[in-house]
Amino acid sequence: MEKWLRKRLCLEEDNSPAAAQLIRLTYMRICGLILEAIGWLLCITATGADEWRVWHSNNLPGISNGKLWIGIWRVCFIVDLHDDEPMKMHCLEFLEQYKSLPKEIFIAQDLMSLASVVLSLAMAFMSFALWNVFKNVRQKNVLLILFRVGGILTLLSGLIILLPLSWNMYNVIANEGILFPEPFNLPYLPYEQTVGFAIYVGFSASGILILSSFFILSKKYQITPNRVHPIIIVTPEPSTSRSETETCIRFGSLVSVDKTISEEQHFNS
Numbered sequence: 001m002e003k004w005l006r007k008r009l010c011l012e013e014d015n016s017p018a019a020a021q022l023i024r025l026t027y028m029r030i031c032g033l034i035l036e037a038i039g040w041l042l043c044i045t046a047t048g049a050d051e052w053r054v055w056h057s058n059n060l061p062g063i064s065n066g067k068l069w070i071g072i073w074r075v076c077f078i079v080d081l082h083d084d085e086p087m088k089m090h091c092l093e094f095l096e097q098y099k100s101l102p103k104e105i106f107i108a109q110d111l112m113s114l115a116s117v118v119l120s121l122a123m124a125f126m127s128f129a130l131w132n133v134f135k136n137v138r139q140k141n142v143l144l145i146l147f148r149v150g151g152i153l154t155l156l157s158g159l160i161i162l163l164p165l166s167w168n169m170y171n172v173i174a175n176e177g178i179l180f181p182e183p184f185n186l187p188y189l190p191y192e193q194t195v196g197f198a199i200y201v202g203f204s205a206s207g208i209l210i211l212s213s214f215f216i217l218s219k220k221y222q223i224t225p226n227r228v229h230p231i232i233i234v235t236p237e238p239s240t241s242r243s244e245t246e247t248c249i250r251f252g253s254l255v256s257v258d259k260t261i262s263e264e265q266h267f268n269s
Contacts, residue, residue: 026133029147032215033126035208036154040119042205043161047112050076050091051196053172057187068186070178071198072108072164075186092184100179104171108164112202115160119209122153126216151216158209165202169195 050071057066064080064087076091094101094109129146177189 026130028215028218029126029130032151032154032212033123033130035212035215036119036123036126036150039154039158039205039209039212040116040123042201042208043112043116043119043157046161046165046198046202046205047116048073049196049198049201050074052108052168052198054194054196055190056192056194057190060187061185068190069196071196072105072112072168075180075184098181100181102171102176102178104164104167105178108168111160111164115157118153118160119157122150122157125150125153147216151213154209154216155213158206158213161202161206165199165206169199172199 048071050069050073052072053068053070055068055070057063057068060066060077063077065078067077069076072094074091074093076089079088079090094105096106125146129143129150132143132146172193172195175189175193179188180186
């Protein structure tokens with residue numbers, strides 16, 4: 001993977017700290033984009049799922065097992081049919097004209113849809129920024145802005161979906177009822193209700209998105225420049241008959257060293 005990144009970033013022969021930093025940041029932002037895509041899929045799944053709440057009721061007319069699956073868009077149940085007919089799922093849509101429905105359902109519709117749109121924009125910014133990195137575009141400030149915007153939008157979408165998820169989960173734990181419209185012919189409160197899998201999927205999406213934003217918004221490592229050492233010049237004494245001046249660069253210092261004939265003979269022996 002690192003060899004491929006070096007090739008794409010034109011850093012195959014560059015082992016400088018700046019190149020290592022660029023590879024680390026690219027790794028982190030690729031991981032952030034992958035987590036972002038996973039969170040987006042989980043967010044879409046939670047938004048469209050019908051199992052935010054699961055109700056268990058007895059003696060419901062027309063319902064075979066007394067089980068209701070309640071989402072933010074509709075309520076579904078299995079229709080009670082004759083023995084020779086296959087089971088059939090029937091769903092009733094939640095429309096805006098049904099004012100009796102609790103407001104957390106309609107707020108969840110708006111916020112989950114908003115989070116999906118914001119997350120799609122974040123993925124677009126991230127994909128464009130990474131594409132420019134691999135194309136070796138050197139507009140550093142523009143790329144940093146794109147990454148920053150993508151990370152902020154990812155974090156924002158992860159926080160947005162927490163509100164409807166927490167609100168609906170609290171209502172299930174508190175055993176709150178739902179006043180369905182009269183045409184639905186459904187009870188206000190079941191004898192038992194549980195949290196549906198969609199809420200857990202949504203919380204997973206939120207956690208993954210927040211983690212993704214940390215990968216994307218991680219600050220680059222500070223590369224401190226090499227320390228500048230003083231220049232020390234050793235001048236020969238006037239009595240020196242023969243000398244050789246050698247210039248060495250070590251640890252950032254420039255040193256002039258004079259060697260006499262006797263020192264040369266000592267090193268050669």
